[in-house]
Amino acid sequence: MIRTFQQHRLRECHLLDGLWDFVFDKDNIGLSEGWHTSFPAAPDQMPVPACWNNELGKFEYEGVAWYRTRVTLEESRHLHLLFHAVLGHADVYWDGNHLGYHFGGYTPFNFTIPNATAGIHELIVRTDSTLELNTIPYHIVDWFHYGGIIRPVEMQLLPDVSIENMRITYEMTGDSSADIRMNLSLRSLSDSSAEVPVSLYRNGELFHTGNVRLKAGERLELNIEQSWTELVRWEPENPELYMIRAVAGRDDRADRIGFRTVEKRNKKILLNGKELYLQGVNRHEEHPEWGFAFPNKLMTKDLDIILQMGCNTVRGSHYPQSEYWLDLLDERGVLFWGEIPIWGAAFPAEHTDDPVFIQRAMTMMSEMIERDFHHPSILFWSVHNEIDTRSKQAYDLSVKMTELVRQKDSSRLVAYATMHPMTDICLGLFDVIGINYYDGWYFGHTKFEEMLSTFHERCKAYGAEETPVLMTEFGGAGIHGDTGWEPRLFSEDYQAEILSKALKLFRSDTKLSGTYVWQFADTRAQLESFRPHFRDRARSFNNKGLVTEYRKPKLAYRVVKGIYTGCTDPYRWGTTLQ
Structure with a gap:
């Protein structure tokens, strides 16, 4: 599972995880030799998601690598390819055509392919884990330089009108009330106008319904504003969550929210108006x-x-x-x-x-x-x-x-x-x-007390008292x-x-x-x-x-x-x- 709950019940989603064909490109010749249209013969195989450095014989490699998998469609469909995280640079190719580029490593990116034809298709990804002077992270960094497709890859099948994005914002107006605003982004991939019913649910209960019409190829923003009451706030002792689901025609999307306020006052952090004292740890998501x-x-x-x-x-x-x-x-x-x-x-x-x-x-x-x-x-x-x-x-x-x-x-x-x-x-x-x-490690014993005393005085001088x-x-x-x-x-x-x-x-x-x-x-x-x-x-x-x-x-x-x-x-x- 990518989430702990189901985000789509109507939209058909397929994980492309598994063994992909894989080759290192140590001399960076893949682009000039056209590996995106003619993948090298006798490739290795690599699990997706995975870091290649965890596989035998690949521990210290940093650089370019290519991945390939094949996708079979029984009929022509609109596709949404969703990469949840690829380390470093990523170029994505569908049947030899460049869909786009992404730089990052820990956030998702996606491509939409309207009217993909029935048959067998080739999906190729060129990755590059090289860290340099202007990459994020920097080339000298205090964690291991892993490479690879580290989180799942999804292929989602879209109807003619689909939900591109959903965002819920709110302003608390009382202990258990809020003014909410829901923004729903819709997209038509149809070559003709279409009218679709839109229904919005909170914990399974309908709170809005109506119809919208989209022209061929149109993107449309739907904004709904309401006042909600009898809400339970999200707090550490009682982390109340609300499932918000949108249904637009034959597509849907769900996400969870919690109602709370976060503010700062008099050097304190307040959650729902109550002071917090944080007791925590730093956690790398690494093994x-x-x-x-x-x-x-x-x-x-x-x-x-x-x-x-x-x-x-x-x-x-x-x-x-x-x-x-x-x-x-x-x-x-x-x-x-x-x-x-x-x-x-x-x-x-x-x-x-x-x-x-x-x-x-x-x-x-x-x-x-x-x-x-x-x-x-x-x-x-x-x-x-x-x-x-x-x-x-x-x-x-x-x-x-x-x-x-x-x-x-x-x-x-x-x-x-x-x-x-x-x-x-x-x-x-x-x-x-x-x-x-x-203190006590890199610096020897320089004393936290002296550092904090100096720091607190500097806060006054810089307006951060x-x-x-x-x-x-x-x-x-x-x-x-x-x-x-x-x-x-x-x-x-x-x-x-x-x-x-x-x-x-x-x-x-x-x-x-x-x-x-x-x-x-x-x-x-x-x-x-x-x-x-x-x-x-x-x-x-x-x-x-x-x-x-x-x-x-x-x-x-x-x-x-x-x-x-x-x-x-x-x-x-x-x-x-x-």
Whole structure:
């Protein structure tokens, strides 16, 4: 399943997942030799979805690769090809014809093919996982450079009139009432005018019906405004969700929403008018056996472990994560920090004003908001992480990005994470500030207290005195099983000691609104044999996880759980999850 619920009941959807023909293009000759019309003979095969680096003999490859599958249509149909995520650059070909290009890695893109003929068709995808100076992420990045088609590929069969998009916005007018606006985008693929009935449902109950007429090939926007009452707000303790379904002729689409308000006031984050204190972890959606092609079953286990730890929030570091994962958070009442993959610790300031980089950042941000807009669990849109926010280039980029987000979605808070809390010049631009600071690890012991004292004073100078502040990264590495009588570097004891001291300090600072421990699980680092970067990553992993890459708990997990839950016995696991 791509979602935890069924999005279409009338529209016929087919997953194209499975084994696709596959070849590496190490010399980048595929375009000049016309592989999109004449695929190489005797290809390898590759699972879709998957990361090729997890397959034998392909671990270190970064670059161009080609995929091919065949599709059989019994009759002529309108097709909608939906790619849920392809890492890096993607060019898509249908029977040798170029449908289009997409750059990104974690958000969906699609193509519509009107009147595709009956018979056997060839679908080819050229991918390129190469990271460069103006790619997002940057070519030096602190996670593994996976490549591949990492999320499902769908073929949807469309009627003559189909639903292109559905968006629901609302303004709360009381504790249990809201003014809602529903925008429905319809498209005709017919060569003649058509009239279709449109029906809208909330939890199965009809709330609007009518007919619309579309001219041949026309796109039409239908806007419905209503006042709703007797609503139950979405809250962590009671994550009430509403299924909204649109039916237009022989097509349909469903999505879920939750009603809540998010605001900031007096350095606090408020959900439905109530102050939040966030207890969370950073989570990469990565596993050594699957890479970024993360299985749904493991998402459920990750969430169970995170909730058992006492967390009420997760930071999606550092890219848009699976829609299935976000659905689980909606259902379980877990708050989410969403962001795009701008990881800037090794990113020179001068590269942040590259026009190609800026356009890619704006597109990624727009695509993430468009895809995830209806998820009530998402409180924050974060525009970048650890870029050089001491520089004018980063300031100018931040202005562009915050303006874009507020234009796209005014219902959430705009955030970022800084690694320069004592010298940052962007503090006044955001609704929420995240601080990434590794006292006890990268810096030795420079003392969190001194950093926070300086930072709080700078907030006053930059007009951010009332801006909520979160500790979004802190911690240290601990190798599972390395324990002893003293807290040595890389031991479980040292990692636990760092986190224990840091969490107790942060929870005593009334100017902080929460914490995100770095990180939930150990993740594969970008440490290939031919690269000079991150040579301090033992086992080729970022070992700062509270659990191992295979989800085995370290001492730090029990320490964080004890602090987050107030449990005096960190080895008590609690009741069995149902």
